[in-house]
Amino acid sequence: MPRNGRRWRTHVSSAFGPPAMTIVEKKSFCRICGSGCGIVVTLDGEQALKVRADEEHPVSRGYTCPKGRAIATDHHRDERLERPMIRVDGELVATTWDHLLDDLAPKLKRIIATTGPVGVGTFIGGGGFLDASGFYSLLAFGKTIGTPSSYSDMTIDSVSKALAGELFAGISGLEPRADLSKTKMVIFIGTNPVISHTRTIQMHAPTAAMRDMRAHGAELWTIDPRKCETAMRSDGFIQPRPGLDYAVLGYAIRELLIDGADRDYIADHAQGADKLAAAVDRFTLDYTSKVAGVEAETLQAFVAAIRKAGRLSIETGTGVTMQRAGNVTGWLALALMAVTGSLDREGGSWVNPGRIMRKDKADFPAAPEDGWNRPGPKSRPELRGTHGDFPCAAIPDEIAAGNLRAMMVWGGNLEVCLPETARSYAALQDLEVLGVFDVRGNRTVDIATHVMPTKGQLERADMSFVTDTSFPLLVTQYTPALIEPLGDRKAFWWILSELGKRMEIDFFPGFDHETGTDDSFLAYVLGLFGHDFAELREKRLLVEEPVIGWVQKFVDEKLGGWRLAPRLLAEQLAGLETRESAHDADKLILIPRRQKYHENSKLIDLRDPPQVMMNSVDAVKRGFAEGALIRVSTVSGKVERPLKIDDTLRPGVINIPHGWSDEMNVNNLTSTTREVDPITGMLLFSGLEVWVEAA
Ligand code: SF4
Structure with missing residues (x-):
């Protein structure tokens, strides 16, 4: 049972496949995060036993972190999704792909016919970004249906970087x-x-x-x-x-x-x-x-x-x-x-x-002095869009206003991303369609109308795509699938092709999905950008030297x-000057933290405990002992977790790791109205003044 006390209802059990004959090692690269470290996976038939670092990988040089080494455990954990599921009379029940897609396609078509494409939103999280087929299928889906309701995890953690570059360069x-x-x-x-x-x-x-x-x-x-x-x-x-x-x-x-x-x-x-x-x-x-x-x-x-x-x-x-x-x-x-x-x-x-993508060779316009200044969605026009996305802060209001009627979630646990957890979670349940692509259960899957299990990272041929900018060189790497998919999991490209067929939309023109494979889809995507797949498949890692100076040239010429x-x-x-000297000594300032053994909500139940960290000076002042259950509050909400005393923190600071669900979700402390950046619409998850008490 997960440590947060919940038991997922979406588990469908399965055997690990035929009896193993031999133990083998196969090379791949990790896609828990975008660093793409080289890994060696020990397999017993269709069962992944162990993951270790690839000593010969030229970029990661024999390094993996504990998250990468947990891939084998994660692959077989109880919460894995193996069958398509559809909501019937309030319950998720296993079904066939045909039944699920026959139900989903007309619903999406009807919403588009009623509201226009804006009624069908998309959200992408790490699971989608880190799957080349997933990321490209999101681009194709959004562009083909023409929806402006594009949301991503960027507007909950990093949109200020997009803005700063837009205005500065x-x-x-x-x-x-x-x-x-x-x-x-x-x-x-x-x-x-x-x-x-x-x-x-x-x-x-x-x-x-x-x-x-x-x-x-x-x-x-x-x-x-x-x-x-x-x-x-x-x-x-x-x-x-x-x-x-x-x-x-x-x-x-x-x-x-x-x-x-x-x-x-x-x-x-x-x-x-x-x-x-x-x-x-x-x-x-x-x-x-x-x-x-x-x-x-x-x-x-x-x-x-x-x-x-x-x-x-x-x-x-x-x-x-x-x-x-x-x-x-x-x-x-x-x-x-x-x-x-x-x-x-x-x-x-x-x-x-x-x-x-070779942005250095592409011709694109420079943003004007005040940026592209895209207005926000209809219910929250003041929440300006950045980098092609609407801010996630708008999602609950867009649903309440009836503008957003369907949300397709590409490999992200939306529940832990949104602010005001209870209100957002209730809003998601008001959607006519909440379609979720994922490999394991979570609270977003729990309330989905359509659950589409996708291939896990050991089960699909894949390449670094949008994440190729993670490297200190120009790098593209490829991995074949190492094992067969569990249950009835399918690749993103297959699911989208079948959905498109039923919606009478071709999301991948020129790609024959009836005869397609993961490899032929990667070849298709690479071909769109003028690259050859055969060389990548053969060599598995293609490297070119960094190109330095292309942004300078762009900025000189265009700005x-x-x-x-x-x-x-x-x-x-x-405008920040008035806040610089103001500080209420009774309150602590909240900062975020990433724990060692989980990546946002991925792998969260394996080792890290949900905690609140505080300096001993602050703990003693308030009479708190290590392990005491404490309540952290703002005017927006509260979180209760056990205390860990941590003197690496500056006194006056409190630290709550994110990624935890439900009542332990630190997002309860922020608000879609009070705590939003006025330029980007980005929710403020850090720097908030909080007060603490014994729970
Ligand atoms: S999760 Fe760890 S092992 Fe995997 S790519 Fe990221 S840093 Fe490397």
């Missing part, structure tokens, strides 16, 4: 990464790559990567309210009050514009340096030290390290992007890289254009230089 979703082999300084802000790899940091084998960077003379700094595992391995550590990282960056930029910035570079490749200087003018040493709660000497040492390094790279994580100042911190990180001449330049940072001080962000920074 005209490119939505610009994500510069360290030029690992040459950089002289890397600054980690609100990110902990030693534990939380994901696809955003191109540091496979993170501890070894940090060691390698040091070996060629790089200095590593971490800015975080918690002395996290990455901070422990860094040369410098700044522990500001939560949400005040931007003040530290503002101070550094102010100082460098006085002494240390690359003046020639700024003159040739940037615009608005005077406006940037004005925007950060309040961040003097004394002021920054006071509002951020950081010793003046530490701030001075930080700037001295930047001056010494010359070029640098800054990595930001969800500790930045999930809080109120996420947009301005993302902007100032780009600005600090630009004023030091480090952005998209050797020894600083670079932007992986993707080996399949006339980096926009150092985008108007919207400069205004938002000015």
